[in-house]
Amino acid sequence: MGAVTLARWQFGITTVYHFFFVPVTIGMAFLVAVLETAYVRTRKPVYLRMTKFWGKLFLINFALGVATGIVQEFQFGMNWSAYSRFVGDIFGAPLAIEGLLAFFLESTFLGLWIFGWNKLSPRLHAATMWLVSIGTILSAFWILLANSWMQNPVGYTYNAETGRAELTSFLDLIANKALWAEFPHVIFASLATGGALILGVSAWHLLRKNEPDFFTASTKFAAVALLVGSLGVAFTGHLQGQVMVAEQPMKMAAAEALWQSEQPAGFSLFAIGDVENSRNSFNIIIPRALSLLAYNNLTSEVKGMSDIQATEAAKYGSGNYIPNVFIAYWSFRLMVGFGFLMIAIALWALLRKRSMETSWFLKLALWGIALPFLANSLGWIFTEMGRQPWAVFGVLKTMDSASPTVGSGLVWTSMIGFTILYGVLAVVEVYLMMKYAKAGPDEAVETTSSLAY
């Protein structure tokens, strides 16, 4: 494999891995802050126990999210120096601002939250978790501002003298419509992730009839979070799809395995592609549904990959502008499918009386913990691989982005190193999560102290 391919694998592995922890962090920080506020308001001990128990799981997860986050900032320079030179004038600022506005906030106030149980008043202690939550959300905002610029580059100009993209309007970066679709999408997905985790762990305990009051209260709380999160994620996903049709039509066409333009266009449910001949050998479609999703009507034309390929080749020069259709099609479909499954679980949990007493549903909720993690990963794989061959859409290709001086030997070294380390840490993290999840709230309350380490 060439260094570019290796660097892409490394970015994929480290980013998907990092993003196992990020949505849990964003979602749980918010949910724990809500729980602690409920305690401060009502002074009911159950809310304090919930804060400490779910807070413990949050902390175990947070450690790995932070530790793997440093790699993200460094590897742009290490593996993608050509990219960094070309876009650094635009891309660097949100990363720096993320550190200054978000990382300081979340890490400083999390330190206060962990170690401040007897040092801060309950009200102030709860406030520190709100600041952590705000920090995590700000962090998402700034890094997604950087990513949305790669999806839909705005507010820049190409400077031939310096040979790079240069910022012309910072406000355009903030106003990027790709950002305002991506950012709420990720925040709602994080809320759903936190909800699914709390729901699943509670279901495990309810199956064993442990502390029914505590865990029934937790399931209701979690199911609301899951419902709001998964409905929000569907709605903002729809908005994002429409931005994509306008700005990255190729990605949408690949997601639909739509080879030829159609008017009106149907939504594919299950297709078997024949990539060599640019067609599907088998396809089940809902007529007109894609036109509806893309343009809010039943008649509009949706461009297919062949047409878009011709347009982009004319615009950017000859080359293949079609991403990996198999990946785009299935990652998109599975992401959406898992998302709807989450909505169904949340609705069942909330609307069906005694849902929390039926063992099949509790088992489903337990296994449902996997759903948001799968959907989150597939979403990133879809949006990043669907943008190929571009690193920055229409501006810089991935194959021109890697570090010219970093050979495949070096990338192999770091990739193997990170992969082994991440693998070991995953085992440790799952062990600890299960240990504390199974031990229940008493253990969490006992082991919470102002000298936490």
Next chain:
Amino acid sequence: MEGIWNLNTLWFTLIAVLWIGYFFLEGFDFGVGILLPFIGKDDVDRRVVINSIGPVWDGNEVWLLVAGGATFAAFPEWYATLFSGFYLPLFLILIALIIRGVAFEYRSKDTRPTWRSRWDWAIFVGSFLPALLWGVGFANIVRGVPIDAAHEYAGGFWNLLNPYALIGGLASLSLFTLHGALFLSLKTHGDVEDRARGVARNLGWISLVFMITFLVWTYVGHASGEIVPGVVPIAVLALIGTVPWLVGKKFVGWAFVFTGATIALTVVNMFTALYPNVMPSSLSEAYSLTVFNASASHMTLKVMTIVAIIFTPIVLLYQGWTYWVFRKRIGRDDLAAQSH
């Protein structure tokens, strides 16, 4: 765009400030982590040692992320050349920081001795490596590395292992360990405090030897000559030279201030030796990266300046407040009440 009154020089200065903040704060974290196996005789001791930095280490590490991000934003060429060129050392630093960060949080989550001793090793190695490698890295930047006309690093891993850089690494390693020993004796009481002060006394001399070598070598061999370093290196030596005496007289607070000032002024010394370069090339002066040819556009620097002016004071306020909240010394008796 020449002279020193421009945004380029301002950002060069701000990045120096970020590294000062990072090395001052995570410097003692590293030192505490390095001393963990030596000062912590049993599990209770070791928990005293780790809890002394527990609430603050993560916030301290953010200074690195902001320094890295600010370099990316303000000097994309510097960031690209440095991070792709110093690939292996940075990879090692990343591995170290990952295992160290996870170790702090996970160590106490299980009571088995093997579990805890493994994480203790992770904390030691994860602190030792960066404390050494940051010095090696910065010494190499000051010394100059092979950079070609395209601003690409043209050397290999072995270029980075030269006597001057190794002295730089030993200087940072010994200075951070000393800084950590002093922090520990300020933040704990009882046996841990006493042992940390004893270590600091011996380390003071070792650190002084490495710092003298490093500073003299920097001054004689690698200053650009643009700005006369003047009294800075002399001040550094005076400060670090006084530390063993201060420790002997039990003026530990002052000794900590002095090692902190030593760290700060050493960074100042390196950055003044560099200016106007950010990464001098050892191949040709014409290939060197400077604050002008490596920088972002004026627009980006302006945006960054506004953001920094508004938010840096806020960050300093709440981070300072954290140290105030956790100002109390801790010791074995504080942990005795706990079961885990």
